[in-house]
Amino acid sequence: MLTALSRQFTAEVLKARKRSLFFGTLGLLLFFAILPLPIAIAGAADASIRDWARDIVTFPGCLWNTLKLTHLVLPMLITVVAAGAVGGEYSGGTWKMTLPRTTSRASPLLAKFLATLVLTLGTLAFTFAFAAAMGAVGSLILGFPFVAGPLGLGAGDLGRMVAYFVLEFSCIISLAMLASVATRSLIGGAVLGYVSQHLLRALTFLPGGWLSPMTNLESLQARWLAQSSYRIADVEAAMGRAMSWQASTATVVVFTVGCGLVAIWLFEKRDLASE
Amino acid sequence: MDYAIRTEGLTKRYGALAAVNNLSLEVPTGSVFGFLGPNGAGKTTTIRMLLGLIRPTSGAASVLGVDVLRERPRLSTLVGAIVEVPAFYPYLDAAENLRAMALGAGQALAAGESDRLLELVGLSKHGKRPVKQYSLGMKQRLGLAAALLGDPPVLFLDEPTNGLDPDGAREIRDLIGSLRSEGRTVFLSSHLLQEVERICTDVAIVQNGELRTQGNVAKLLASSGIELRVSSVARAAGLLGLPPAESHTSEAGWLLTEGTDSAVPGLLRKLLQADVDVFEVRPKRNSLEQLFFEATAAARGGTHP
Numbered sequence A: 001m002l003t004a005l006s007r008q009f010t011a012e013v014l015k016a017r018k019r020s021l022f023f024g025t026l027g028l029l030l031f032f033a034i035l036p037l038p039i040a041i042a043g044a045a046d047a048s049i050r051d052w053a054r055d056i057v058t059f060p061g062c063l064w065n066t067l068k069l070t071h072l073v074l075p076m077l078i079t080v081v082a083a084g085a086v087g088g089e090y091s092g093g094t095w096k097m098t099l100p101r102t103t104s105r106a107s108p109l110l111a112k113f114l115a116t117l118v119l120t121l122g123t124l125a126f127t128f129a130f131a132a133a134m135g136a137v138g139s140l141i142l143g144f145p146f147v148a149g150p151l152g153l154g155a156g157d158l159g160r161m162v163a164y165f166v167l168e169f170s171c172i173i174s175l176a177m178l179a180s181v182a183t184r185s186l187i188g189g190a191v192l193g194y195v196s197q198h199l200l201r202a203l204t205f206l207p208g209g210w211l212s213p214m215t216n217l218e219s220l221q222a223r224w225l226a227q228s229s230y231r232i233a234d235v236e237a238a239m240g241r242a243m244s245w246q247a248s249t250a251t252v253v254v255f256t257v258g259c260g261l262v263a264i265w266l267f268e269k270r271d272l273a274s275e
Numbered sequence B: 001m002d003y004a005i006r007t008e009g010l011t012k013r014y015g016a017l018a019a020v021n022n023l024s025l026e027v028p029t030g031s032v033f034g035f036l037g038p039n040g041a042g043k044t045t046t047i048r049m050l051l052g053l054i055r056p057t058s059g060a061a062s063v064l065g066v067d068v069l070r071e072r073p074r075l076s077t078l079v080g081a082i083v084e085v086p087a088f089y090p091y092l093d094a095a096e097n098l099r100a101m102a103l104g105a106g107q108a109l110a111a112g113e114s115d116r117l118l119e120l121v122g123l124s125k126h127g128k129r130p131v132k133q134y135s136l137g138m139k140q141r142l143g144l145a146a147a148l149l150g151d152p153p154v155l156f157l158d159e160p161t162n163g164l165d166p167d168g169a170r171e172i173r174d175l176i177g178s179l180r181s182e183g184r185t186v187f188l189s190s191h192l193l194q195e196v197e198r199i200c201t202d203v204a205i206v207q208n209g210e211l212r213t214q215g216n217v218a219k220l221l222a223s224s225g226i227e228l229r230v231s232s233v234a235r236a237a238g239l240l241g242l243p244p245a246e247s248h249t250s251e252a253g254w255l256l257t258e259g260t261d262s263a264v265p266g267l268l269r270k271l272l273q274a275d276v277d278v279f280e281v282r283p284k285r286n287s288l289e290q291l292f293f294e295a296t297a298a299a300r301g302g303t304h305p
Helices: A002-017 A020-033 A036-045 A047-057 A061-094 A096-102 A106-142 A155-183 A185-206 A213-224 A233-241 A246-267 B044-050 B094-104 B115-121 B134-145 B166-181 B193-199 B232-241 B261-273 B288-296
Strands: B004-013 B017-021 B026-028 B034-038 B059-061 B080-081 B154-158 B185-190 B202-207 B210-216 B223-230 B254-257 B276-287
Touching: A002 B185, A020 A061, A020 A106, A020 B261, A036 A047, A036 A061, A036 A106, A036 B044, A047 A061, A047 A106, A061 A155, A061 A185, A096 B080, A096 B094, A106 A155, A106 A246, A155 A213, A155 A246, A155 B254, A185 A213, A185 A233, A213 A246, B004 B254, B017 B044, B017 B210, B026 B185, B034 B044, B034 B166, B034 B193, B044 B059, B044 B154, B044 B185, B080 B134, B094 B115, B094 B134, B094 B193, B115 B134, B134 B154, B134 B166, B134 B261, B166 B185, B166 B193, B166 B261, B185 B193, B193 B232, B193 B288, B202 B288, B223 B232, B223 B261, B232 B254, B232 B261, B261 B276
Parallel strands: B034 B185, B034 B202, B080 B154, B154 B185
Antiparallel strands: B004 B017, B004 B026, B004 B059, B202 B210, B223 B254, B223 B276
8 A cells, every 4th residue: 555655656746747737836936936036136226125125135034025925826826736636637537547557546646645745845845945045145136144133933933834834735735636526627626626715714704613724724824834914813803712723733634634535435436437 | 168357237327328238248368359339339338337437336247257346456457448538648758658657556667668568559769759749549559558557467448449540550450469369358349340350359239238249259250151253143043043143142243152161162063064154252251240230220220221
């Protein structure tokens, strides 16, 4: 089982390396990451925006700026990449080529989940590294030290950030995969997957809405992600109750695993229709 | 007899429509089994059920003794298939596609195996081109290479020569013949009667999801008389004591009479002694086309095109 999973993971990486969908996502994220450079050039040319430019170009400002911008589009991009991995096999008709040879239908789906998670996290890490490099070049242009003083950013902070992204990406990927299996298409999976995120967020305002995974992710974001646009008090007010980080984490994990299990069950149970 | 594939009462219903109805097939091990039927006869649905891609509504099916419904994991190393038009990852080249498909199924791909398969299907020169640039015929060849991944003993080929030019179709037929000689069982779905007649050892004809006939091709098309091309059909018919010539004329100038090979010398002697020239003698064989139209005539209202 593990050997098969490892091979299927390799197959997903092989496909992603040549897939324009994946490179389009990376390109869009890098567009945000390159911004410190033109801002530094503008700051060097116009003294009135020099201080504003310094905050964005130096470390860790360059990372926070990139984080804020990328986070606007990340849920949608991850949904599209995840739907592409599963729904693309339906739309392209390639499931019929591989499924007769697999010992289990759960295994390729799990491999796709893991590969999408690793690749999207890797893409985000690369984006941050690229943003830092652009910030360093921008700092040189502006004539400021790249790291001006103590960062106030420990290993614990970084660990919580990584944990947050793992949870958020897992939840979104799981939801998009379920949507793709349910609709048996790439476009259906992407649209339903993305719309579902917002519907789940809207559930917050209904009785029992504190169970919404999206709102719990926002609660975790407020706690764990530096420069988050959410405040714990606001999120808890929307939920109507205080949620510990443990409770929010458990809610998100249960939802993610639940989505994955339903997707696997549906994938096993349903006929592979003609494309 | 040893059967590689067996189905018993296999049925697939979509609401009130029975795509496949009570189908019982027996595919001998090591045969090239032609699965014939008009469009919409249920050929692809049957293949999909045998591959575990869709679940039968009722009935049972096994491949090399493995129950398709209950033991699907064991089926994975036994079968290779082309179902409908083969599909690939268009942004990958042929070798990468084979690798992605083998790994995607959780199977290992030995070094040089993709090159060997591409050579086998005549795609070695195009192995580095993205598949999105391939013609339908090239995709069919690549589909065959993909079906052969892992060296499966049973192959399901759904219209494998679709989109191929005559040379390409002949190459694929030769390849299927060589696969059979290696001991594989090939389940070949097609609507090309001549193709099936040329390469298949056994055949089944389905229509409206139901089996019309099945059996060994040689037996089904066995000799049913002797045909003679003679200088005078009427005189020859009279000499051989046949009723009016029209009922015994298979085509213009040919006379059809009962009998087997052993009757030929006597017939020739009788005709030549009476100065009726004999230009050609051949055994009368039923064609698969004739068999097909006879088998499917009832559903068309008994008409024979």
